[in-house]
Amino acid sequence: MKKTILLASCAFVLASCQNYLDVNQDPNKPTDVPVKILLPTTTIGMAWASGNELGRAAGILVQYNAGLSNSALNYDNYLLPGLLNNQWDYEIYNGTVNNLVKIIKASEATSPAYSGIAKIQLAYTMAMATDLWGDVPYSEAGKGLDFPQPRYDAQKDIYLGNTEKGITSLFDLVKSGIADLDKQSALKPSVDDLSYGGDLAKWKRAANTLLLKLAIQLTNVDKVKATAVINEVIASSNGFIDNNAVDLEVKFSTAIGNQNPYYQQDISGSFKNNQMLSARFLTLAKSLNDTVRLAKYYTKPIPSGKTIPQFVAYDNGANVAAPAVGFRSMYNTYVVGATGEAPVRLLTNFQSQFILAEAVLSLGVTTGKTANEHFQAGIKASMAKVGMTVDEINQYFSSNPTIVNLSGTPDNQLQQIITQKYMSLVGNAIEAYNDYRRTGYPNLQVSLNAGGDNPSVVPLRLSYTDNEGNANPNQPKPRPKTDVKVWWGK
Numbered sequence: 058m059k060k061t062i063l064l065a066s067c068a069f070v071l072a073s074c075q076n077y078l079d080v081n082q083d084p085n086k087p088t089d090v091p092v093k094i095l096l097p098t099t100t101i102g103m104a105w106a107s108g109n110e111l112g113r114a115a116g117i118l119v120q121y122n123a124g125l126s127n128s129a130l131n132y133d134n135y136l137l138p139g140l141l142n143n144q145w146d147y148e149i150y151n152g153t154v155n156n157l158v159k160i161i162k163a164s165e166a167t168s169p170a171y172s173g174i175a176k177i178q179l180a181y182t183m184a185m186a187t188d189l190w191g192d193v194p195y196s197e198a199g200k201g202l203d204f205p206q207p208r209y210d211a212q213k214d215i216y217l218g219n220t221e222k223g224i225t226s227l228f229d230l231v232k233s234g235i236a237d238l239d240k241q242s243a244l245k246p247s248v249d250d251l252s253y254g255g256d257l258a259k260w261k262r263a264a265n266t267l268l269l270k271l272a273i274q275l276t277n278v279d280k281v282k283a284t285a286v287i288n289e290v291i292a293s294s295n296g297f298i299d300n301n302a303v304d305l306e307v308k309f310s311t312a313i314g315n316q317n318p319y320y321q322q323d324i325s326g327s328f329k330n331n332q333m334l335s336a337r338f339l340t341l342a343k344s345l346n347d348t349v350r351l352a353k354y355y356t357k358p359i360p361s362g363k364t365i366p367q368f369v370a371y372d373n374g375a376n377v378a379a380p381a382v383g384f385r386s387m388y389n390t391y392v393v394g395a396t397g398e399a400p401v402r403l404l405t406n407f408q409s410q411f412i413l414a415e416a417v418l419s420l421g422v423t424t425g426k427t428a429n430e431h432f433q434a435g436i437k438a439s440m441a442k443v444g445m446t447v448d449e450i451n452q453y454f455s456s457n458p459t460i461v462n463l464s465g466t467p468d469n470q471l472q473q474i475i476t477q478k479y480m481s482l483v484g485n486a487i488e489a490y491n492d493y494r495r496t497g498y499p500n501l502q503v504s505l506n507a508g509g510d511n512p513s514v515v516p517l518r519l520s521y522t523d524n525e526g527n528a529n530p531n532q533p534k535p536r537p538k539t540d541v542k543v544w545w546g547k
Contacts, residue, residue: 058343059404062156066414069101072211074196080506083418086155089163090159090242091250092160092164092171093244093246094157094249094251095159095160095291096160096171096175096251097249097251098447099153099157099160099175099178100178100251100252101251101470102148102152102156102182102404103153103178103181103182103307103309104307104318104400104401105148105401106144106148106149106152106153106182106185107185107485107487108319109144109148109244109318109319109322110128110143110148111141111144111487112148112319112484112485112486112487113128113132113319113322113323113332113486114128114137114140114141114519115318115371115489115490116486116489116514117133117298118231118490119133119336119486119489119501119515120335120337120485120501120504121334121335121337121483121486121489122332122333122334122338122372122373123332123334123335123373124332125330125332125379126330126332126543127328127331128140128328128331128332129146129331130331132377133373133374133504133507134506134507134508134509135507135508135509135510135512135515135516135539136372136509137509137539138509138511138520138536140522141520141522142355142522142523143234143412143443144522145190145229145522145524145525146524148184148225148527150194150198150199151181152180153182154182154198154199155199155391155395156199157179157199158179159178159199160174160175161176161179167242167244168240168242168243168245169237169240169242170237170238170242170244170245170257171242171244171246171267172233173236173238173240173257174232174238174246174250174260176231177234177235177260177263177264177267177463180231180271180393180502180543181233181403182543183215183227183229183230183268183542184271185487187215187542188211188274188491189486189487189490189518189519190518190519191212191518191537192210192212193209193212193215193529194208194209194210195210195215195366196222196223196224196225196258206528206529206530207529207531208531209240209531209532209533210222210224211544212258212543212544213544214226214320216228216271217279217282218229221348225301226266226270226463228272229269231264231267231375232268234264235264235265235295235321236262236306237250238257238260238261240434242246243542244255244529250308250310252305252306252307253310253403257296259303261296262295262298263279263297263303263305264406265293265295265296265303266290266297266298266404266408266409267404267407268286268289268409269286269287269290269297269409269412269413269416270404270454270488270544271286272284272286272287272290272412272416273287273332273415273495274375274411274420274495274545275545276415276496276545277495277497277546277547278544278545280420280541281335283420284416284420284421286330286386286504287416292425292536293422297409298404298405298406298409299406300406301406301407301437301438301441301442301482303406304404304406305403305404305405305419305444306400306401306403307400307401307403307492308398308400309394309397309398309400309401310397310398311369311395311396311398314502315397316394316396316397317392317393317398317399317493318401319393319399319484319515320388320393320397320399321397323387323388324393324397325397326454330382330385330387332460333369333370333371333386333387334355334368334369334370334385334387335370335372335373336370336371336372336373337368337373337501337502338370339351339380341476341480341499342451342480343479345455345460345476346456346457346460347390347480348451350439350443350445352368352388352482353445354389354391354392355356355386355389355442356387356389356390356472358383358384358385358386358389359384360384361381361384362378367384370386370388370514371385373465373504373505373508374504374506375506376505376506384400387542391442391444392484392486399484401484401485402442402485403479403485405442405485406440406542407435407436407439407442407478407481408478408488409435409524410431410432410434410438411429411431411432411435411474411477411478411481414428414429414435414463415429415471415473415474415475417431418463418467418471418474419467419472421463428470428474429461429462432461432463432474432477433454433461433462433472435478435481436454436477436481437454437478439477439480440453440480442481462474471496471501472496472499473497475492475493475496476498476500478492479492494518494542494543494547495545495546496547497547501515503515510538510539510540511538511540514539514540516539517539517540517541517543517546518537518539519539520536520539521533521537
């Protein structure tokens with residue numbers, strides 16, 4: 058999908074800023090871009106990749122939204138091949154990953170405050186890529202002069218590392234970033250750090266939270282590793298994100314071209330009005346008596362002929378006429394802001410709490426709290442995050458004891474945890490998509506009139522992109538079908 062934001066042009070400019078055929082250096086064409094210039098680009102790039110088309114696709118696949126036209130309709134019909142070229146090319150690799158590798162190379166020896174942040178961002182971005190596509194370029198990615206056609210590393214090796222192949226695990230990449238943040242640094246970020254303003258202690262907490270996120274992905278394939286990593290984080294003096302004030306977010310503004318990606322695509326851009334609230338998500342929210350929180354996520358228009366605002370939804374894959382644009386429930390201010398200023402939320406307190414609830418329940422991790430206490434803390438953190446008042450939160454808990462307390466078999470309790478985590482992740486649909494493919498929760502039925510590789514299965518991965526396949530012979534052929542689970546999938 059074409060984008061109007063400056064991010065794409067920045068990626069092209071930064072990627073082409075070196076002309077290796079020139080003998081003389083033109084001061085107007087610098088061969089090295091300062092890390093203080095690159096860091097805002099990678100921060101925005103990481104958030105844009107999460108919240109733009111990849112996030113839209115994931116949001117439809119997990120049925121937060123229903124697709125109505127253009128690419129959104131293709132996602133709802135599981136017609137994924139041939140899509141998302143720009144996201145792979147310019148948002149993940151040629152944009153964010155390339156520049157993160159540049160920051161690490163330029164700053165690791167003298168200004169490790171920058172390389173530490175860059176390693177954490179690189180781990181987050183590469184986790185996003187491998188979680189969505191499976192095997193992807195990783196160890197050779199971002200090193201175009203040395204590896205113009207990078208190999209595709211196995212997802213298992215990306216997560217766990219492979220010494221023989223020279224592959225550093227995502228866990229070790231994050232830990233290396235934390236170690237860099239502890240070193241003396243000639244340069245330190247300040248206003249160029251768009252998330253924490255140069256507060257390295259908060260970056261360490263974010264890094265530990267990323268370790269929690271990565272560890273919980275291993276529950277089907279390596280519980281020993283998952284448990285060990287989570288125990289390390291709990292014991293760490295650096296802490297993790299355990300209150301809403303230190304969530305890892307990337308802020309956007311009201312200025313045209315610099316607004317939240319969901320806002321640009323769904324509210325104001327050339328592809329606006331291509332999706333709306335899913336009738337299935339509305340049904341789930343109502344079954345949980347959770348419409349106060351839902352109203353923070355989605356608007357409540359006054360339908361034609363009515364006098365009271367109400368949610369207006371559309372079923373996934375339906376082929377009937379959608380409601381007129383003004384009568385649709387669309388993303389509300391929590392997700393997009395009033396005029397595009399909402400942040401993209403990457404790692405949050407409520408995520409930490411739900412991960413720990415699952416870890417206590419399923420892995421036997423000891424945190425000093427019960428799974429139920431973490432579960433309730435996750436719900437409260439999410440509700441506070443969206444702007445519900447203390448009275449509204451307390452009222453919800455007192456009115457819905459069976460919903461806010463874990464009960465039944467361990468699998469029943471896991472379903473409760475993941476369902477509430479899903480209810481909280483609107484605006485970060487990739488994480489909800491990961492949880493669905495890892496646990497099978499929430500229970501999703503296939504889209505109406507689905508097609509694609511297998512219309513009877515909600516896609517378990519994205520299709521590799523055509524541009525990359527044509528340029529890189531290392532892309533697996535034939536491509537894995539979308540009904541083939543990724544390595545850590547259920």
